[in-house]
Amino acid sequence: WHMxxxxxxxxxxxxxxxxxxxxxxxxxAYDDIRAGLGFMKTPEVFGAIPTDPYSHSPRHLGAQQPxxxxxxxxxxxTRLGELGVTxxxxxxxxRPRLLHEAEFDPAPEPFVxxxxxxxxxxxxxxxxxxxxxxxxxxxxxRLGDQATLTVRYADGSSQTLQGDTLSAKDSAHVFARDGAVxxxxxxxxxxxxxx
Numbered sequence: 001w002h003m004x005x006x007x008x009x010x011x012x013x014x015x016x017x018x019x020x021x022x023x024x025x026x027x028x029a030y031d032d033i034r035a036g037l038g039f040m041k042t043p044e045v046f047g048a049i050p051t052d053p054y055s056h057s058p059r060h061l062g063a064q065q066p067x068x069x070x071x072x073x074x075x076x077x078t079r080l081g082e083l084g085v086t087x088x089x090x091x092x093x094x095r096p097r098l099l100h101e102a103e104f105d106p107a108p109e110p111f112v113x114x115x116x117x118x119x120x121x122x123x124x125x126x127x128x129x130x131x132x133x134x135x136x137x138x139x140x141x142r143l144g145d146q147a148t149l150t151v152r153y154a155d156g157s158s159q160t161l162q163g164d165t166l167s168a169k170d171s172a173h174v175f176a177r178d179g180a181v182x183x184x185x186x187x188x189x190x191x192x193x194x195x
Contacts, residue, residue, distance in 0.1 A: 005074035008033045012081045012098065023097075027194060030098055037075075083141075084164070085134060092171040094139065094149065094186045095164040101193040104128045104143050113138055116179050123183075137174050137181055144187030152183040 011033060015026040084096035110122040111131035121138075125131055128143040150160045151170050161167075164186065166174065173180040 002071040002074070004033065004036060005071040005078070008037065008078050009074045009081075012078055015098065016081070016086075027098060031194070034078075083132060087171070088165065090168050090171060092134065092166045092174055093164055094141075094166075094184070095147075095192075096141070096188060097192060099141075099188075099193055101143070101190060101195060103130055104141070105130060111138065111140070116177055134184075135174050135177050137177075137184060139184045139186060141186050141188050143190055145189060146187065147189055147192070148187040150185040150187075151181055152185070154179050154182045 008030065011026055011030045015023055015030060018026050082096065082098045084094055084099065086093045086095070105125070106127050108125040108127070108129055108131075110124050112120055112122050113131075113133050114136060115121045116136050123131060123138050123140070125140060126142060129140055131138055131140045133139065146162070147164045148160055148162055149164065149166060150158055151166065152158045166184070170181055174184075
């Protein structure tokens with residue numbers, strides 16, 4: 001399964017660099033590979049607990065490996081890629097191209113995350129949204145007509161930008177985890193998502 005996860009990551013990297021003529025076929029291949037991985041299957045079909053990060057441990061000794069296996073690491077990388085999280089010229093870019101519209105929940109629960117002080121916070125989400133964090137800064141994706149970013153600052157102000165890339169200054173605040181940026185809302189155009 002680790003090799004399948006490596007293939008998934010390789011196809012994702014090729015998709016990111018592909019021209020329009022090849023991107024659609026690579027996205028289809030990506031979805032086919034993704035459907036074959038363990039978390040998409042029941043334990044009966046997979047033959048084990050699909051998300052067990054300690055798969056190399058001897059059966060009679062319990063978990064011996066202190067960290068995640070390669071497959072789990074590749075899954076973390078591919079999920080960030082699906083969400084479109086990249087850094088270009090020191091700027092945080094949020095441009096999902098392998099994310100499916102079905103992942104946007106019409107009636108989402110509040111998003112619970114740990115803030116920079118390690119305290120749990122619950123972020124209410126609007127309909128047709130999903131959320132995750134980048135350097136402990138909550139990012140909310142919402143369906144919309146055009147790509148925009150709204151950066152929320154700790155002083156209560158906000159700034160809305162056209163496109164999908166934060167400024168170098170705001171990106172540096174996110175990466176530094178200094179608390180100056182306390183949230184990002186991204187409007188994702190429906191036409192850029194997978195069906």
